[in-house]
Amino acid sequence: MLRAGRPETLKSVAVEAAPTRFRRGFLDTGPWPFVAAAGPLASRLQSFTKKPARRRKTDAVHMPAAGATDPTIAMHSILTDRPATAEPALPHLADFVRDQAGVWQAPHARPFGYSDGDATEERIYRTVADAADTGVYSQELVSRINDWPSEYHFSPRRANLIRLLGLDAGHRVLELGCGCGAITKALAETGCRVDAIEGSPRRARVAAARVRGHDRASVYHSNFQDVALEPRYDLVTLIGVLEYSPVYLDAEDPFVACLRIAMSALKPSGTLLVAIENKLGLKYFAGISEDHFNRPYYGIEGRYGRKEITTHGRAGLECKLRTAGFGGVSFYFPFPDYKLPEVVIAEHALGRHDFRADDLLQGMEHRDYTGPGKAHFNLDMALQSLHEEGLLGTLSNSFLVLATREGPSALVDPSLLAQKYTDTRRPGLNGVTSFIADAHGVDVRKQPIGTVQATLDGVAHEFTHERYRPGRSLLALLHRAASCKRMDEFRAWLARWSATLDAAAGKDGMLPGEWIDAVPSNLILDADGHCTCIDREWRLPEPIPASLPLYRGLLLL
Numbered sequence: 001m002l003r004a005g006r007p008e009t010l011k012s013v014a015v016e017a018a019p020t021r022f023r024r025g026f027l028d029t030g031p032w033p034f035v036a037a038a039g040p041l042a043s044r045l046q047s048f049t050k051k052p053a054r055r056r057k058t059d060a061v062h063m064p065a066a067g068a069t070d071p072t073i074a075m076h077s078i079l080t081d082r083p084a085t086a087e088p089a090l091p092h093l094a095d096f097v098r099d100q101a102g103v104w105q106a107p108h109a110r111p112f113g114y115s116d117g118d119a120t121e122e123r124i125y126r127t128v129a130d131a132a133d134t135g136v137y138s139q140e141l142v143s144r145i146n147d148w149p150s151e152y153h154f155s156p157r158r159a160n161l162i163r164l165l166g167l168d169a170g171h172r173v174l175e176l177g178c179g180c181g182a183i184t185k186a187l188a189e190t191g192c193r194v195d196a197i198e199g200s201p202r203r204a205r206v207a208a209a210r211v212r213g214h215d216r217a218s219v220y221h222s223n224f225q226d227v228a229l230e231p232r233y234d235l236v237t238l239i240g241v242l243e244y245s246p247v248y249l250d251a252e253d254p255f256v257a258c259l260r261i262a263m264s265a266l267k268p269s270g271t272l273l274v275a276i277e278n279k280l281g282l283k284y285f286a287g288i289s290e291d292h293f294n295r296p297y298y299g300i301e302g303r304y305g306r307k308e309i310t311t312h313g314r315a316g317l318e319c320k321l322r323t324a325g326f327g328g329v330s331f332y333f334p335f336p337d338y339k340l341p342e343v344v345i346a347e348h349a350l351g352r353h354d355f356r357a358d359d360l361l362q363g364m365e366h367r368d369y370t371g372p373g374k375a376h377f378n379l380d381m382a383l384q385s386l387h388e389e390g391l392l393g394t395l396s397n398s399f400l401v402l403a404t405r406e407g408p409s410a411l412v413d414p415s416l417l418a419q420k421y422t423d424t425r426r427p428g429l430n431g432v433t434s435f436i437a438d439a440h441g442v443d444v445r446k447q448p449i450g451t452v453q454a455t456l457d458g459v460a461h462e463f464t465h466e467r468y469r470p471g472r473s474l475l476a477l478l479h480r481a482a483s484c485k486r487m488d489e490f491r492a493w494l495a496r497w498s499a500t501l502d503a504a505a506g507k508d509g510m511l512p513g514e515w516i517d518a519v520p521s522n523l524i525l526d527a528d529g530h531c532t533c534i535d536r537e538w539r540l541p542e543p544i545p546a547s548l549p550l551y552r553g554l555l556l557l
Helices: 041-049 072-080 118-130 148-154 155-160 183-188 203-212 240-248 254-263 314-323 357-361 379-389 472-483 487-504 513-517 547-556
Strands: 012-015 026-027 103-105 172-176 191-200 217-221 231-237 266-277 329-336 345-347 400-403 414-422 431-439 443-448 465-467 523-525 530-532
Touching: 012 072, 012 183, 041 203, 103 203, 118 203, 148 183, 155 183, 155 240, 172 183, 183 191, 183 203, 191 513, 191 523, 203 217, 217 231, 231 254, 231 465, 240 254, 254 266, 254 314, 266 314, 314 400, 345 357, 357 414, 357 472, 379 472, 472 523, 487 523, 487 530, 487 547, 513 547
Parallel strands: 103 217, 172 191, 172 231, 191 217, 231 266
Antiparallel strands: 012 026, 266 400, 329 345, 329 400, 345 414, 414 431, 431 443, 443 465, 523 530
16 A cells, blocks of 8 residues: 555655646655564574464464453454463454544554654645535545645545445445545445544544544544454455555464454455555556555565565465455456556456457556656557456556455445446546446446536536447557557548548538547447447537547547
8 A cells, every 4th residue: 555654664755746746756765674573693584484383273263262261362362373361352442432533542552653744644634624525526625636645635536446336324344444534435425334443543533534424434543453343344445454464463474364353343244345556567567666665676576575565466465365264355456556546347357358448448647656757668558468468457556356255245246347437527427337247248337426416508418328349449549559650550540530420420511419529439440340439428419510529539639
């Protein structure tokens, strides 16, 4: 996770960034702080080579350790590999006391060394506390985005991560490591019951301010490993949290320990959501900095230390989940990443020959959140190659995983192939496009985000429902031709576009008003060379010149 902050072991300072990019870079203020083990070199080497202790088959997270008198003590023993008798009883959430800021405080809380910096977090808090509207699409909060920390905490795009889930008022959710409450607010707006735990007292205060007015959302201040969680939740989330396990959990395998803590809070049929960077993500191969250390290739080269923030590849992450006891593991791939997702693709969609998932990804910005790094090759073209070779998921920049004890998650439609989010318009015009597999191919359904309705003078807007057209996006074909400097090919695609518009026009050269959106991203070229216009979301009441969508599309290229 990059919550725009770092543990105390990482030395960094904020650097001013270009205001139009809303980025914040980080420069190293000293030598990179590899964590050294205590003791002589021999003991350090031994700690890396000794075999892990074998567990008894009965040492599962739902069973007390032998001889323990308090199940919460036994739970903590199993999760942290410490003797059961050495740990005090952990408090339940019901033991917390609410303070004047609306945060539920633990009877005893340990220090938590994670921060964006005093000035930044105070600014974030004051912005949220003073805002009349703290919603996901609050224009007050969006207008205050001027760097990466504020973008991470205020961008409406954060909420896209949970849109594939069918959450409603009947569900109960536990958010572990809620930060400043961006996802907490999105969860609360679904109507579900939300308990959010945050180790930083200042961030917990911001999160509580963000969800004020939601009677069914509560923010608790504590390290979540210090709480006796109860198996009452339909969904538990670890969003940008699992990678910090080596820093904050004292366990033989801190990742498995963290996952077992999360599992202990799930109902038998509950779902764990994990969102985390892929250390082998395509943008990292392209030279963009590893998110937590501001160094290119840090994760790809496996430079993580034993007590450092650590991300995994797809196989490594699934191994941790299955070792923790999750029998049902489903991977989804958010693009460009889980922090600001514009598209989410299900792994089972990637093997279909009638669905070009990579066409949904064209034109995205794969950003370096921690520095000024830029990709050393064309990522759009590389994504096309990865799709064709079956590697799009393996080399995605982030993972979104839904894990259960067994079977698929009940919170997501198993026929969902992908979702694409339109989230930069005014409220009432934003929407989710879902691609749903059925017996006849793929259905494409658009639905609005939120309940606000908007109207535009002189333009009709509707959320369409149509069949998916197999083929290639004309936008992808134009971009590839331009990138390869194949000007004859580029002109040929432009001519095909122009001919499609002319064929649909009347003798007077006028098109129906619904063709205003016949731009390359909405034109599909099938195997027979036929060009079809899709996604006619906008309609003008009067006919338009055939040249109008052509000019409009050229401006969008």
